[in-house]
Amino acid sequence: MRLIDSLRFARAAAFGTPLRTTLLILSMAIGVAAVVMLTALGDGARRFVMGEFSAIGSNLVIVLPGRSETRGFNPANLVTSTPRDLTVEDAAVLLRVPGVVRIAPLIIGTSEINASGHLREAMLVGTNTDFIAVRHLKLALGRPLARDELGHGSAEVVLGALIREEIFGSESPLGKTVRIGDRRLRVVGVLAAGGQGMGMTTDELLIVPVATAQAMFNTNTLFRILIEARSREQIGQVKTRVLKMITQRHDGEEDVTVITQDAVLQTFDKILRVLTLGVFGIAVISLAVAGILVMNVMLVSVTQRTSEIGLLKALGARAATIRNTFLLEAGLLSLLGACAGLGFGHLGAALLRHFYPSFPAYPPDWAVLAGFVTALATGLVFGVMPANRAARMDAVQALSNR
Amino acid sequence: MSLIELADIARTFQLGDSTVQALRSISLNIATGEYVAIMGPSGSGKSTLLNLLGLLDRPDAGTYRLEGRDVTTLSPEEQARVRSERIGFVFQSFHLVPRLTAHDNIELPMVLAGIAPVERKRRVQQALEEYGLTERARHRPDQLSGGQRQRVAIARATVMHPAVILADEPTGNLDRTTGEEVVRLLEGLNAEGVTLVMVTHDQVLGGRARRQLSMEDGAIVHDSALPG
Ligand SMILES: Nc1ncnc2c1ncn2[C@@H]1O[C@H](COP(=O)(O)OP(=O)(O)OP(=O)(O)O)[C@@H](O)[C@H]1O
Ligand SMILES: [Mg+2]
Numbered sequence: 001m002r003l004i005d006s007l008r009f010a011r012a013a014a015f016g017t018p019l020r021t022t023l024l025i026l027s028m029a030i031g032v033a034a035v036v037m038l039t040a041l042g043d044g045a046r047r048f049v050m051g052e053f054s055a056i057g058s059n060l061v062i063v064l065p066g067r068s069e070t071r072g073f074n075p076a077n078l079v080t081s082t083p084r085d086l087t088v089e090d091a092a093v094l095l096r097v098p099g100v101v102r103i104a105p106l107i108i109g110t111s112e113i114n115a116s117g118h119l120r121e122a123m124l125v126g127t128n129t130d131f132i133a134v135r136h137l138k139l140a141l142g143r144p145l146a147r148d149e150l151g152h153g154s155a156e157v158v159l160g161a162l163i164r165e166e167i168f169g170s171e172s173p174l175g176k177t178v179r180i181g182d183r184r185l186r187v188v189g190v191l192a193a194g195g196q197g198m199g200m201t202t203d204e205l206l207i208v209p210v211a212t213a214q215a216m217f218n219t220n221t222l223f224r225i226l227i228e229a230r231s232r233e234q235i236g237q238v239k240t241r242v243l244k245m246i247t248q249r250h251d252g253e254e255d256v257t258v259i260t261q262d263a264v265l266q267t268f269d270k271i272l273r274v275l276t277l278g279v280f281g282i283a284v285i286s287l288a289v290a291g292i293l294v295m296n297v298m299l300v301s302v303t304q305r306t307s308e309i310g311l312l313k314a315l316g317a318r319a320a321t322i323r324n325t326f327l328l329e330a331g332l333l334s335l336l337g338a339c340a341g342l343g344f345g346h347l348g349a350a351l352l353r354h355f356y357p358s359f360p361a362y363p364p365d366w367a368v369l370a371g372f373v374t375a376l377a378t379g380l381v382f383g384v385m386p387a388n389r390a391a392r393m394d395a396v397q398a399l400s401n402r
Numbered sequence: 403m404s405l406i407e408l409a410d411i412a413r414t415f416q417l418g419d420s421t422v423q424a425l426r427s428i429s430l431n432i433a434t435g436e437y438v439a440i441m442g443p444s445g446s447g448k449s450t451l452l453n454l455l456g457l458l459d460r461p462d463a464g465t466y467r468l469e470g471r472d473v474t475t476l477s478p479e480e481q482a483r484v485r486s487e488r489i490g491f492v493f494q495s496f497h498l499v500p501r502l503t504a505h506d507n508i509e510l511p512m513v514l515a516g517i518a519p520v521e522r523k524r525r526v527q528q529a530l531e532e533y534g535l536t537e538r539a540r541h542r543p544d545q546l547s548g549g550q551r552q553r554v555a556i557a558r559a560t561v562m563h564p565a566v567i568l569a570d571e572p573t574g575n576l577d578r579t580t581g582e583e584v585v586r587l588l589e590g591l592n593a594e595g596v597t598l599v600m601v602t603h604d605q606v607l608g609g610r611a612r613r614q615l616s617m618e619d620g621a622i623v624h625d626s627a628l629p630g
Contacts, residue, residue: 005513016501311497314458315511316486316562318479395458399497 001321010328017301021333024297028337028375029344031287035371036345036363038283040352042276044361049268051360053261057135060261061238063094063225063246067255085221086256088210090246094227097241099234104131106224107213113206115178118167122160124180124206126213132158132191134228137202142174142189145209153211157185161193162203180206181216235260280367284374290337291378298330298386309390310398319391326387327380334379338372345371403470405565405597406432406455411464413450413620424450425461426620432599434565437592439608440601442617448601449570451617455599456489456568457481469565486515490559490567490596492588494574496551498543498558504550505530505539508557515562529557533587549580556587566597573607585610 001009014021065086091105107126112119125131129144141164145156157178164173164187173187191202214220229238243258250256302309312322345363352361413425424447432438440448453459454466457473466474473484491497498507508529512522530536533553543551552572559567569588573581585600585607592598602608616624 001514002516005516009513012501307497308499311499312510312514313482314456314485314491314497315514315558316482316484316489317514318482320479321514396453399458399493 001317001324006321006325006328007332010325010332013301013305013325014329014333020297020300024293024333025337025340027293028287028290028334028379029340031283031290032338032341032371032375033344033348034286035280035283035374036342036368037348037352038279039276039367039371040345040349040361040363042272042279043364043367044352044359046269046272046276047360047362048358049272050265053265053268055136057226057228057261059229059232059235060134061227061229061235061242062259062261063090063227063242064223064257064259065221065255067257086225086246087220087222088214090249091222091225093245093249094225094242097227097238097245099230099238099241100227101230102130102134102228104128104134104226105210105222106131106226107210107217107219108223109213109217111181111206111216113163113167113178113180115167115176120163120166122163122204122206124208124213124216126208126210126216128210131207131226134226138192140190140192141172142187144189145207146188148209148211153209153213153215155183155185155212156188156209158189158191158207159187160191160201160203160205162201163206164190180208183212183216185212232262235262276364276367280370283371287371287374287378290375291382294330294334294379295382295385297333298326298383299389301329302326302386302390305390306393306398306401309393310395310401313393313395314399323387323391326390327383330379330383330387331376334376334383337379338375341375342368342372403434404431404467405434405436405469406430407465407467408454409465409467411454411461411466413447413454413459413461423620425454428464428620428622430615430622430625432597434597435592435595436613437589437598437611438600438613438615439611440599440615440617441603441605441608442623446617447620448617450620452568452570452599452601455566456491457485486511487562488565490562490564492552492555492559492567492569492572494571496543496548496555496575498551498554500543503540503542504535504546504554507543507554508561511558511562525561529561533557547580548576549583552576552580552584553587556584556591560591560596564596566599567591569598569600571601571603573602573604581607 063086088105091103094100094103104127109124110121111124113122129147132139132144139158140161142158145158146154148154157180159173167173167178168176173190176187177184178187185208191205193203227238227242229235239258239260243254243256246256247254309322349361349363352359408428408430411425411428415422415424428451440451442448450459454461461474465472468484468488473481476484499510502510505526509522509526512525530539533556535550535553535557538546538550543554546554567588572588573584576584588598588600589610600611608614614624614626615622
């Protein structure tokens with residue numbers, strides 16, 4: 001039998017029972033679509049986190065109070081308690097470490113802002129003039145906080161774009177006074193809209209001098225110190241030197257953790273790749289289920305077409321010919337299912353991207369290819385048994401079956 | 403020369419504990435171009451014999467020579483080839499593929515044999531004309547009458563130009579006039595030189611054959627070609 005004729009015969013056989021065929025194709029398609037969608041979600045999450053971490057600045061080394069048990073980065077470090085204060089003085093001396101370009105100490109809390117009859121809660125960041133440069137933020141109006149060498153804390157504030165709009169509308173806030181907590185501060189700048197990073201928007205931020213924030217929250221300790229290294233190559237050295245310097249200042253006790261943006265990026269990258277692989281595995285199981293369905297449908301088909309198989313034998317079809325037509329049919333159905341699944345999956349991922357534009361839900365190529373190949377392979381593998389059953393059928397008995 | 407030579411053919415079926423002797427020591431020669439009717443009561447082994455002749459079944463004992471060649475020892479592949487090229491079947495229940503048109507049903511044996519599409523087309527057209535089915539070429543079996551279905555089946559049995567046509571009660575599902583029409587078609591083929599072996603319950607139809615075999619309990623009890 002010629003290949004083209006086998007294909008035509010298999011196609012006619014497959015579409016002789018449209019409902020069953022459609023259901024089978026659909027189940028295969030759902031499996032493949034699940035692979036595409038889930039890996040798009042997984043890899044999208046990875047890209048999203050990567051993007052967020054890159055957005056917080058470049059060549060960053062971050063000091064946080066509290067010692068980590070393991071020396072590498074550990075997500076738990078982000079929420080450790082504070083055994084010894086990390087102070088503004090600690091931050092100031094770090095500027096002398098070779099390879100350091102800028103530093104920004106950080107205190108974070110919430111506070112109320114009150115001005116021209118508006119009252120609202122906002123995230124307050126106590127830091128210095130370099131924060132904006134370290135974090136790669138942009139100003140829409142005015143200037144950053146004044147340089148405060150002595151650490152007295154000036155009565156200045158830089159507003160997030162949304163806060164400025166809510167309180168001042170289109171009016172310029174520069175030079176105006178706002179009330180934050182029980183203090184009166186002068187607005188010196190406004191951040192550009194749309195700043196992102198570390199899972200928060202900068203649009204609702206209030207930036208004040210670190211000393212001012214310390215006084216407001218009545219605390220001495222810093223939440224973080226952000227350090228910008230001169231180049232990527234120097235990150236490692238800066239990290240070691242910073243740790244040494246602070247340990248020295250803290251009476252030889254290593255009670256801070258220094259992490260690098262690079263390490264964080266790599267760790268998240270690894271975690272989220274494994275996650276993607278995991279959801280891929282789960283989706284592939286649904287493909288195996290679809291494969292069992294293929295076997296079931298093909299077995300029913302063989303049973304229903306028993307007398308046809310007998311006839312084919314009477315007409316001189318070889319066992320191999322009969323096996324091949326049934327295998328081709330299973331392959332054809334799987335192929336259609338896989339193609340439909342790719343279509344659905346890509347459509348789903350595109351819809352996700354449409355509704356959540358900030359979430360880059362692109363399925364990785366390897367997952368698309370592997371999903372497609374797995375679908376075809378399971379279809380064929382599970383088609384072998386029914387096809388062999390058809391090929392081995394006894395001609396006389398098959399013919400007498402009606 | 404004999405087209406078909408059977409020597410001491412036996413076929414038994416195992417049904418649970420009991421064995422059924424469907425054929426007992428059948429010896430039979432059929433020459434090229436003969437027209438043979440096989441008759442006998444139900445269960446006497448007529449279909450079993452025809453299936454053996456068509457290489458759909460294997461005997462438990464004895465030898466079967468087709469065109470001088472021992473075909474009982476052939477591999478399944480080789481037997482399939484012989485079926486494809488030398489044997490045409492016509493069944494009581496037509497056995498058309500329901501999803502295929504009359505045209506495609508007639509073409510099927512040639513498709514299976516891997517014959518080139520151009521040649522297939524020519525032969526199907528010719529067969530459709532010969533059997534008066536040109537108008538029905540695009541119809542599926544469920545859109546055809548019983549007589550038309552059997553004509554499609556006969557056309558299908560002949561497109562490969564077989565040496566012998568084996569027909570198992572080809573008129574069993576047809577009324578008298580349609581049945582006679584079908585038998586006339588088969589006789590026409592026989593007149594062109596094709597050997598025809600037909601199983602029938604109908605004494606009148608069977609009587610039209612030049613040679614009659616009567617079977618009883620797995621044995622040939624009467625052969626009109628033999629004296630006595
Ligand atoms: N596959 C089988 N298994 C068991 N016994 C069988 C099988 N096929 C045929 N037989 C038995 O062999 C005997 C002959 O059967 P066969 O079909 O050849 O009879 P027949 O002459 O064609 O009858 P009918 O006129 O009813 O078609 C019967 O007793 C039947 O029961
Ligand atoms: Mg019978």
